[in-house]
Amino acid sequence: MPDDILHITLFTLGVASLGSVLVLAPGAALAWLLARRKWPGKALVETLVALPLVIPPVATGLILLKLFGRRGPIGGFMENVLGVEIVFTWKAVVLATAVMSFPLFVRTARVAFEEVDVRLEHAARTLGAGPWDVFFTITLPLAVRGLVAGGVLAFARALGEFGATIMLAGMIPGETITLALGIYQKVQLGQDDDALVLLSVSIALAFAALWLSECLVKRRMA
Amino acid sequence: MNGAPQSVIRARLCREYAGFSLDVDLTLPGRGVTALFGHSGSGKTTCLRLIAGLERSSGVRLEVNGEIWQDDSRGIFVPVHRRAFGYVFQDAALFPHLTVAQNLAYGKKRRAPDAVDDGALVALLGIGHLLARRPQTLSGGERQRVAVARALLAAPRLLLMDEPLAALDLARKAEILPYLERLCDTLEIPVIYVSHSPEEVMRLADHLVLLESGRVVADGPLADTISRLDLPAGFFDDTSVLIEGEIASYDSEYHLGALRFSGGELSIPVPDGGSQIGRKLRVRIKAGDISLTLERATATSISNILAVTVAEVVQSSVPGHVLVGLVADGGSRFAARITRRSCERLGLCPGLRVWAQIKAVAVVV
Numbered sequence: 001m002p003d004d005i006l007h008i009t010l011f012t013l014g015v016a017s018l019g020s021v022l023v024l025a026p027g028a029a030l031a032w033l034l035a036r037r038k039w040p041g042k043a044l045v046e047t048l049v050a051l052p053l054v055i056p057p058v059a060t061g062l063i064l065l066k067l068f069g070r071r072g073p074i075g076g077f078m079e080n081v082l083g084v085e086i087v088f089t090w091k092a093v094v095l096a097t098a099v100m101s102f103p104l105f106v107r108t109a110r111v112a113f114e115e116v117d118v119r120l121e122h123a124a125r126t127l128g129a130g131p132w133d134v135f136f137t138i139t140l141p142l143a144v145r146g147l148v149a150g151g152v153l154a155f156a157r158a159l160g161e162f163g164a165t166i167m168l169a170g171m172i173p174g175e176t177i178t179l180a181l182g183i184y185q186k187v188q189l190g191q192d193d194d195a196l197v198l199l200s201v202s203i204a205l206a207f208a209a210l211w212l213s214e215c216l217v218k219r220r221m222a
Numbered sequence: 223m224n225g226a227p228q229s230v231i232r233a234r235l236c237r238e239y240a241g242f243s244l245d246v247d248l249t250l251p252g253r254g255v256t257a258l259f260g261h262s263g264s265g266k267t268t269c270l271r272l273i274a275g276l277e278r279s280s281g282v283r284l285e286v287n288g289e290i291w292q293d294d295s296r297g298i299f300v301p302v303h304r305r306a307f308g309y310v311f312q313d314a315a316l317f318p319h320l321t322v323a324q325n326l327a328y329g330k331k332r333r334a335p336d337a338v339d340d341g342a343l344v345a346l347l348g349i350g351h352l353l354a355r356r357p358q359t360l361s362g363g364e365r366q367r368v369a370v371a372r373a374l375l376a377a378p379r380l381l382l383m384d385e386p387l388a389a390l391d392l393a394r395k396a397e398i399l400p401y402l403e404r405l406c407d408t409l410e411i412p413v414i415y416v417s418h419s420p421e422e423v424m425r426l427a428d429h430l431v432l433l434e435s436g437r438v439v440a441d442g443p444l445a446d447t448i449s450r451l452d453l454p455a456g457f458f459d460d461t462s463v464l465i466e467g468e469i470a471s472y473d474s475e476y477h478l479g480a481l482r483f484s485g486g487e488l489s490i491p492v493p494d495g496g497s498q499i500g501r502k503l504r505v506r507i508k509a510g511d512i513s514l515t516l517e518r519a520t521a522t523s524i525s526n527i528l529a530v531t532v533a534e535v536v537q538s539s540v541p542g543h544v545l546v547g548l549v550a551d552g553g554s555r556f557a558a559r560i561t562r563r564s565c566e567r568l569g570l571c572p573g574l575r576v577w578a579q580i581k582a583v584a585v586v587v
Binding site: 117126127 | 274276301302303304307308309311313315316317318319328329332333372373376
């Protein structure tokens with residue numbers, strides 16, 4: 001395997017892992033709020049979260065570019081105050097994959113929380129457990145398989161992210177090229193053999209991730 | 223009295239839903255089993271959930287053994303996990319990801335690490351052999367026994383039970399009731415037991431609250447409440463008297479025991495296990511199982527004939543029925559449900575001496 005293919009594979013695994021890990025805590029928190037609480041603006045947040053699933057990924061990428069670009073409200077702040085540049089760096093790849101994976105994870109996690117019998121949480125409260133205690137000893141353990149399955153799904157989605165990534169991170173060799181971008185780039189350059197190798201790697205990784213997710217979901221059903 | 227506050231539960235509970243309102247004011251004894259009885263939709267489970275704090279409604283005032291759990295006029299609402307009570311849910315609600323032993327430890331660890339002797343309770347409820355198992359592998363009756371133990375190991379000062387037997391079939395009920403009876407006899411804390419089964423109430427309760435459409439219909443000691451002649455017929459089975467006594471002698475050939483109580487003796491069939499002389503027994507005689515005669519019958523299959531005096535004659539809510547309040551010579555009260563025609567034919571009126579006939583096989587043990 002040529003060096004750049006190995007590099008692209010490892011880079012993709014790295015950003016997809018980081019992107020989906022970043023999604024876990026806020027995603028689980030939001031999923032729990034959607035599953036268990038009523039609050040004003042809930043319907044709006046639900047829609048906003050689902051939006052990246054239905055609008056073209058390139059459009060999501062454009063929105064992120066406007067927000068995180070140098071002159072964008074968030075990007076400007078980060079660059080001027082924190083000295084962190086995001087757009088067209090590996091951080092942009094992580095951001096794009098995280099945003100694209102977020103709705104998928106939240107949906108799966110929400111179902112996982114909804115499946116936990118609320119009476120069990122009530123029982124725990126009557127046995128002296130406070131709200132956090134109930135969450136960590138009852139809700140989370142009972143939902144954990146669904147959450148892991150959601151995490152794997154988010155990871156698989158992150159592996160293949162293309163549209164938002166190319167918009168926000170560009171195609172900078174050695175810096176922002178993932179498997180999906182690599183396939184496109186190799187085909188553009190007429191290097192079809194390399195493209196096919198990248199394609200095989202993508203399929204293998206996605207297959208492994210989905211298979212793992214299926215196993216977890218099946219065990220949960222049993 | 224040593225000046226300690228009288229242990230008692232005072233609860234003013236109210237709740238409004240669309241098409242339903244609950245408004246009850248209860249003062250319950252601080253010991254023994256209080257049954258909240260009512261048909262579905264009468265609000266009995268809502269009462270329990272309000273007491274637990276699992277539902278919150280304004281206007282509720284709740285005091286348990288001197289501790290205020292909720293008083294909206296003073297802005298007090300003790301959160302569920304800080305109220306020292308145990309709750310047994312209809313479907314047990316055991317944690318499926320924990321073993322029986324871990325389920326039992328859950329509340330104990332949080333509330334009362336060294337307060338209760340697990341061994342004795344586990345033995346009393348007969349769940350010692352289940353400790354390593356998962357809840358999914360238990361029968362319904364076993365689950366409920368574990369749920370009761372789990373609630374009690376958290377050292378509650380009040381035990382709330384929400385129809386703990388309703389989800390079980392008859393055989394399972396019969397299996398678990400003796401455990402509950404023994405348990406209720408040994409508990410030092412008050413129990414509020416929600417039920418729509420007169421049989422469970424008869425066997426377990428000391429105090430009875432009858433609920434209908436969110437209002438209290440009757441409230442008082444069990445024996446007094448079920449013998450009231452003014453309750454709507456059929457609401458709580460039938461007007462009945464409750465007799466508590468002990469087996470004075472036993473005829474093993476006929477399986478008949480003589481139950482000695484304050485007003486005399488009753489001959490009743492006692493199934494297996496009744497041979498222990500001195501065994502305490504609570505029996506119920508429904509008003510419809512007592513007939514009246516002016517002269518003592520001799521050639522009759524009726525085993526129990528008591529000399530009684532008519533105290534009152536009350537119209538029943540069933541057309542054509544009357545309820546006759548009776549006082550036996552020893553002072554025990556009985557009630558007979560007869561037709562109005564029979565009542566007129568016998569010329570029953572307060573003060574008249576008659577014979578009350580009780581079929582032995584009709585006595586509910």
